[in-house]
Amino acid sequence: MKIHFIGIGGIGISALAQYCLKMGHSVSGSDLKCSEMTEKLKKLGIRVFEGHKPSNVPFDADLVLITPAVDEKNPEYLEARKRKIKIQTWEHALGEISKKHFTICVSGSHGKTTTTALIALILQKAGLDPTVIVGTRLKEFKDSNFRFGKSRYLVIEADEYKKSFLHYYPKAVILTSLEYEHPDYFKNFQQYLEAFKEYLKILNDGILVFNHDDSEVFRLQEQFPKVKALGYSLKQKEALKLKKILKIPGKHNVSNALAALTMARILKIPDSVSFKAISSYKGAWRRFEVFNIKMNRKNVFLVSDYGHHPTQVNATISAAREKFLKKKIWVAFQAHQYLRTYYLFDDYLKAFDLADEIILPEIYAVAGRENKEVMRKLSSRHLVEALKKRFEKNKKDAKVHFLKDFNDIPEFLKNRIQNGDVLILMGAGDIYNLTASLTASKRKKKIK
Secondary structure (H helix, E strand, O other), rough: OEEEEOOOOOHHHHHHHHHHHHOOOOOEEEEOOOOOOHEEEEEEEOEEEEEHHHHOOOOOOOEEEOOOOOOOOOOHHHHHHHOOOOOEHHHHHHHHHOOOOOEEEEEEOOOOOHHHHHHHHHHHHHOOOOOEEEEEHHHHHHHHHOOOOOOOEEEEEEEOHHHHHHHHOOOEHHHHOEEEEEOOOOOOHHHHHHHHHHHHHHHHHOOEEEEEOOOHHHHHOOOOOOOOEEEEEEOHHHHHHHHOOOOOOOHHHHHHHHHHHHHHHHHHOOHHHHHHHHHHOEEOOOOOOEEEEEEOEEEEEEEEEEEOOOHHHHHHHHHHHHHHHHOEEEEEOOOOOHHHHHOOHHHHHOOOOOOOOEEEEOOEEEOOOHHHHHHHHHHHHHHHHHHHHHHHHOOOOEEEEEEEOOOHHHHHHHOOOOOOOOEEEOOOOOOHHHHHHHHHOOOOOOOO
């Protein structure tokens, strides 16, 4: 079969493209801009076009797969319709694949990527040879977001945005947390919860591993008495052992490891295998990824993190405080999406309490997902001013700075950051470009 992917550089759809290639299909694709991911796909032998043009669609294509971001005005989408080529979302196609496997879906507001990686690694170490689709690149998978296995097991990081996870057919679900997210799609928290309720209905009488410490998760799982549900909690005796062996810091990661361990036990995998796999996990790309860098001849610990929800921001700073103890912590955070910042504004104010100095560049605007009125009246400057008032009220000796362009951060820090300080670069937008420039290959990466 000849399959063309529109938006092939996306973290989920690129994994499916690799799966289709492994299955012997002819694969091509396009994306607006070339990226590390599209370059990787090219090296695998996939033809990737930069930009969207009707001529990119192969003349004899059997199927066109798209991301939710592709609209009906996309020239390749219009070309496929004109030629009456079958069109599917990539999630729909993956859902068809999930029917054929013992599919484990990892879902929740936070912790999906790490939990997916851990359960996948455990299955791999147990000799169960899973196929895995995860939302980032893993060192254990040769810096890929995909692993091809030959067994019946399929592990998917199942995202809730636009109810994508409703396309899948899981035999087992791990539910990590429930907190209001994606305000551009879910108008309120109740709508968000309803989506998860629809999702768990698909599970029927399958297996649910749930976070007993999350009150919303606990209440939701009680509504599905036919499901074989097993909870995990930081109160378990295993939590202390996991904290000691995990290479990634933070109690949220201990919780993620407990989720993976619980699922492994259901699958009759010995604890010895699970603990060994968990202890070997090196962490994922942009998930508390630590580097040693030099800034103006000073040794600095750089933490690169994808966190963008207030809870994730707080968890990352807390983990840094745990790992680096009394070192000074700088946080440069690029808020992701004006709507998210608007709806969760007060929560963001609470997220930075453990930081020493905070730098806020302008909010990253997400194409096609913003409200123009909110964009006109909201800026990171408002966060800066509100944080200053909060710290003054609480008599906290922390400083907050507004820098419109995150590319100005290195020059700003040049004579301010000191030897041994910690710099967290965080956000889901393009602040990663700064991380990439500061962690060029000539600098040695910190593994521990």
